[in-house]
Amino acid sequence: MSLQTPLYNLNDFPDVYEPSEDTHLFIDALEKDMKHIINSKPTLACEIGCGSGVLIAALAKILKSTCCYFCTDINPKACIATTRTAKMNKVPLECTRMDLTTNLKCKFDIILFNPPYVLTEELEIFGCGLNRAFAGGLRGRSVTDRLLNNLNDILSDNGVCYLLLLKENNIGEIGEKMGEKGFKIKLVIQRKIPGEHLFVYKFSKA
Amino acid sequence: MKLLTHNMLTSKCVKGVNVGYPLTINASDVRVADVDFNPDFISRLIPKIDWPVLYNAAESLGHVEDLPKETPVNYENNEEFLKKAHRALLEVEVVHGELVCPESGRKFPINNGIPNMLLNEDEV
Numbered sequence: 533m534s535l536q537t538p539l540y541n542l543n544d545f546p547d548v549y550e551p552s553e554d555t556h557l558f559i560d561a562l563e564k565d566m567k568h569i570i571n572s573k574p575t576l577a578c579e580i581g582c583g584s585g586v587l588i589a590a591l592a593k594i595l596k597s598t599c600c601y602f603c604t605d606i607n608p609k610a611c612i613a614t615t616r617t618a619k620m621n622k623v624p625l626e627c628t629r630m631d632l633t634t635n636l637k638c639k640f641d642i643i644l645f646n647p648p649y650v651l652t653e654e655l656e657i658f659g660c661g662l663n664r665a666f667a668g669g670l671r672g673r674s675v676t677d678r679l680l681n682n683l684n685d686i687l688s689d690n691g692v693c694y695l696l697l698l699k700e701n702n703i704g705e706i707g708e709k710m711g712e713k714g715f716k717i718k719l720v721i722q723r724k725i726p727g728e729h730l731f732v733y734k735f736s737k738a
Numbered sequence: 739m740k741l742l743t744h745n746m747l748t749s750k751c752v753k754g755v756n757v758g759y760p761l762t763i764n765a766s767d768v769r770v771a772d773v774d775f776n777p778d779f780i781s782r783l784i785p786k787i788d789w790p791v792l793y794n795a796a797e798s799l800g801h802v803e804d805l806p807k808e809t810p811v812n813y814e815n816n817e818e819f820l821k822k823a824h825r826a827l828l829e830v831e832v833v834h835g836e837l838v839c840p841e842s843g844r845k846f847p848i849n850n851g852i853p854n855m856l857l858n859e860d861e862v
């Protein structure tokens with residue numbers, strides 16, 4: 533099954549993250565895992581940090597009316613851009629502006645997160661603009677770690693979380709920490725691009 | 739915002755709030771959209787729904803129609819019921835309005851169908 537990048541138009545949205553190499557790697561990861569995803573019959577899906585909305589739209593184009601699609605972003609422009617992407621691709625995305633999944637009380641069967649993973653000063657994590665798409669704090673993990681610490685509570689028993697990581701995020705340590713919490717961690721896909729070695733991992737309750 | 743989303747949203751993260759659920763809806767613009775009906779999906783979704791909260795939300799928007807107050811037994815095979823559930827969960831949308839925290843009274847605006855639940859740092 534081939535997954536095409538959904539349509540999007542960010543001309544009116546200079547503050548929203550333009551789908552980039554990381555986004556495309558993520559779409560390739562979903563394509564690679566699509567059979568598993570379909571067979572697991574997810575009911576509740578959520579993308580955190582949806583930006584343009586293309587990742588969750590790609591998932592929705594495959595699973596269609598068999599699942600519901602929540603998505604969140606702290607950037608208000610990203611939420612608007614995502615609803616536009618939903619219209620362009622005729623998929624029903626439910627976007628809410630919030631931090632991570634803080635205000636959603638359900639457990640998700642599938643979570644997607646392409647986080648701000650760049651190593652920066654902690655001080656660069658401020659406001660709700662384009663900098664929040666990149667700024668990941670000292671190890672590029674300030675936002676990612678908050679999600680992982682909470683993953684047990686927001687993932688359903690058979691749920692899977694797909695997460696993009698950068699080599700410098702110290703993936704070995706993440707694996708160890710999550711392993712201790714009883715998570716199974718599996719590499720889905722990796723790619724070296726100029727200046728970055730990117731990975732998409734999936735986390736499930738073992 | 740669909741009523742499905744309303745069914746999942748809480749304001750628990752507000753400082754001093756214990757449950758923050760369900761949020762009150764004050765709607766100024768409600769629309770009914772056409773969404774593909776998938777009975778198998780709706781059957782899987784219903785156990786995850788707080789039904790009384792859905793019923794009351796639909797009622798408060800004037801869209802309860804003939805939605806039952808409780809889910810019937812063997813609803814998986816009750817297509818008529820599943821269609822009503824589908825309509826309430828996925829087709830009724832709040833385009834403009836606000837959500838109100840039942841404990842603190844904090845208001846969360848909904849604009850163009852997008853609720854803004856983000857808090858200021860001093861509220862968490």
Ligand SMILES: C[S@@+](CC[C@H](N)C(=O)[O-])C[C@H]1O[C@@H](n2cnc3c(N)ncnc32)[C@H](O)[C@@H]1O
Nearest residue numbers: 551555581582583605606607631632646664665
């Ligand atoms: C690297 S971009 C990815 C955008 C899009 N998903 C993609 O793959 O092209 C990261 C996104 O996460 C959002 N974000 C950052 N911190 C967040 C948080 N704490 N809660 C929700 N969204 C957040 C940013 O605003 C940005 O849109």
